[in-house]
Amino acid sequence: MDLRSRIAELMRPARGELAEFVAIRSVADPRQFPPEECAKAAQWVLDKFAGLGFSDAHLERTPDGSDAVIGSRSGSDPAAPTVLLYAHYDVQPPLDESAWRTPPFELTEADGRWYGRGAADCKGNILAQLLALRALGNDMPLNLKLVVEGSEEQGTGGLEAFVASHPEMLSADTILVCDTGNAAVGHPAATVTLRGMVNVVVTVQAMASELHSGMFGGAAPDALAALILMLASLRDQQGNTTIAGLDNTQRWTGAPYPPEQFRTDVGVLEGVALLGDGSVSDMIWARPAITVLGIDCPPVTGSTAAIVPRAAARLNLRVPPGMAADDAHAALVDHLKAAAPWGVHVAVDLEAIGSPFQAAVGGPAFDALGAAMSEAYGRPMTTLGQGGSIPLCNVFADTYPDAEIILLGVEEPLALIHAPNESVDPGEIRALAESLALFLQRYPAMRG
Numbered sequence: 001m002d003l004r005s006r007i008a009e010l011m012r013p014a015r016g017e018l019a020e021f022v023a024i025r026s027v028a029d030p031r032q033f034p035p036e037e038c039a040k041a042a043q044w045v046l047d048k049f050a051g052l053g054f055s056d057a058h059l060e061r062t063p064d065g066s067d068a069v070i071g072s073r074s075g076s077d078p079a080a081p082t083v084l085l086y087a088h089y090d091v092q093p094p095l096d097e098s099a100w101r102t103p104p105f106e107l108t109e110a111d112g113r114w115y116g117r118g119a120a121d122c123k124g125n126i127l128a129q130l131l132a133l134r135a136l137g138n139d140m141p142l143n144l145k146l147v148v149e150g151s152e153e154q155g156t157g158g159l160e161a162f163v164a165s166h167p168e169m170l171s172a173d174t175i176l177v178c179d180t181g182n183a184a185v186g187h188p189a190a191t192v193t194l195r196g197m198v199n200v201v202v203t204v205q206a207m208a209s210e211l212h213s214g215m216f217g218g219a220a221p222d223a224l225a226a227l228i229l230m231l232a233s234l235r236d237q238q239g240n241t242t243i244a245g246l247d248n249t250q251r252w253t254g255a256p257y258p259p260e261q262f263r264t265d266v267g268v269l270e271g272v273a274l275l276g277d278g279s280v281s282d283m284i285w286a287r288p289a290i291t292v293l294g295i296d297c298p299p300v301t302g303s304t305a306a307i308v309p310r311a312a313a314r315l316n317l318r319v320p321p322g323m324a325a326d327d328a329h330a331a332l333v334d335h336l337k338a339a340a341p342w343g344v345h346v347a348v349d350l351e352a353i354g355s356p357f358q359a360a361v362g363g364p365a366f367d368a369l370g371a372a373m374s375e376a377y378g379r380p381m382t383t384l385g386q387g388g389s390i391p392l393c394n395v396f397a398d399t400y401p402d403a404e405i406i407l408l409g410v411e412e413p414l415a416l417i418h419a420p421n422e423s424v425d426p427g428e429i430r431a432l433a434e435s436l437a438l439f440l441q442r443y444p445a446m447r448g
């Protein structure tokens with residue numbers, strides 16, 4: 001039987017298996033869910049992979065207190081390359097449970113999709129890995145390593161710190177990060193770039209205290225007015241991010257993100273324009289983007305006729321590949337200080353910084369995966385960017401500079417990951433499983 005038929009057969013009990021996994025409420029936040037749920041999910045993953053030849057599979061406690069499942073499996077040829085499979089067993093909290101049309105932790109079929117928290121992100125990807133390995137059986141020419149972490153959604157960096165302190169344990173020639181998705185159902189894609197980010201708080205001070213706007217307004221230096229001018233200078237009329245010294249003309253060269261689809265995915269209201277003078281993919285994957293996350297100023301309710309002496313804003317700057325996060329941070333600070341009017345006092349405090357990521361494309365693993373995906377989906381593989389950061393990818397790239405790192409998975413836009421009514425298309429699980437199986441079977445020969 002060929003791989004495709006074997007996976008089709010293995011898909012029949014797959015829904016029940018995913019239902020069992022989704023029923024484990026593995027939200028890695030002890031304030032919201034009991035930690036035993038994460039322990040159960042870790043054990044579930046451990047048992048499944050241990051049964052597939054990862055005989056040394058075990059739990060490793062990481063510095064944030066979460067447990068990662070780690071294991072390895074040798075292939076028939078010890079000189080063959082090593083592939084590391086990555087995923088995470090923790091999930092986002094369900095958020096507003098009343099916004100769910102089906103119970104979040106009961107996998108429910110509707111309109112051909114399977115609904116449930118984590119069904120796509122990332123338990124659906126883990127299921128695809130299991131199916132691929134089952135379909136291959138002992139026909140495994142390469143060496144495998146596995147890491148399934150337990151605190152990805154919390155951003156507490158447990159595995160990042162663990163990798164840095166145990167580099168030998170996860171070293172590999174190729175790392176498949178199974179935690180992204182295609183541009184659309186049935187359209188295979190590898191994610192090859194991630195934006196970095198800079199978070200700052202900018203504080204403006206102009207006077208000792210509040211002043212009556214009737215008595216003093218007009219001449220008294222208004223800190224909130226100064227902040228508004230400074231923030232307004234960060235974008236032009238079209239909505240392009242305009243930070244002095246940061247190139248906002250870079251172009252995306254991979255697959256386009258169709259504007260109509262983007263409007264639907266984002267829920268843009270009638271008559272409201274998309275921002276920027278580039279394409280959607282240019283704007284979200286190739287160019288810097290500033291967002292004002294919050295402003296400290298008097299809320300409308302309770303505000304009085306007073307001029308504000310001090311105001312602050314938290315800003316988030318997304319940094320595309322091709323720019324260094326440190327340079328972007330310096331440019332943002334310089335820009336804000338230069339844009340401050342009337343000699344107001346400005347402080348810019350850095351809260352967080354992360355580098356952009358760019359996968360090396362065109363290597364043997366990238367080509368082998370492209371061929372595998374094209375065969376499994378019946379369409380050529382394209383490349384996507386992702387607007388958010390995955391700090392672990394930078395840690396992998398820094399720790400294993402020679403490894404090919406590729407991101408892929410079942411989390412296409414309809415999956416609504418991180419939102420209520422998350423779901424997965426079972427066809428995506430099947431096709432990802434087939435892609436992984438074909439890749440694992442053929443990559444060693446393509447590497448030569």
Ligand SMILES: [Zn+2]
Nearest residue numbers: 121122152179
């Ligand atoms: Zn994820």
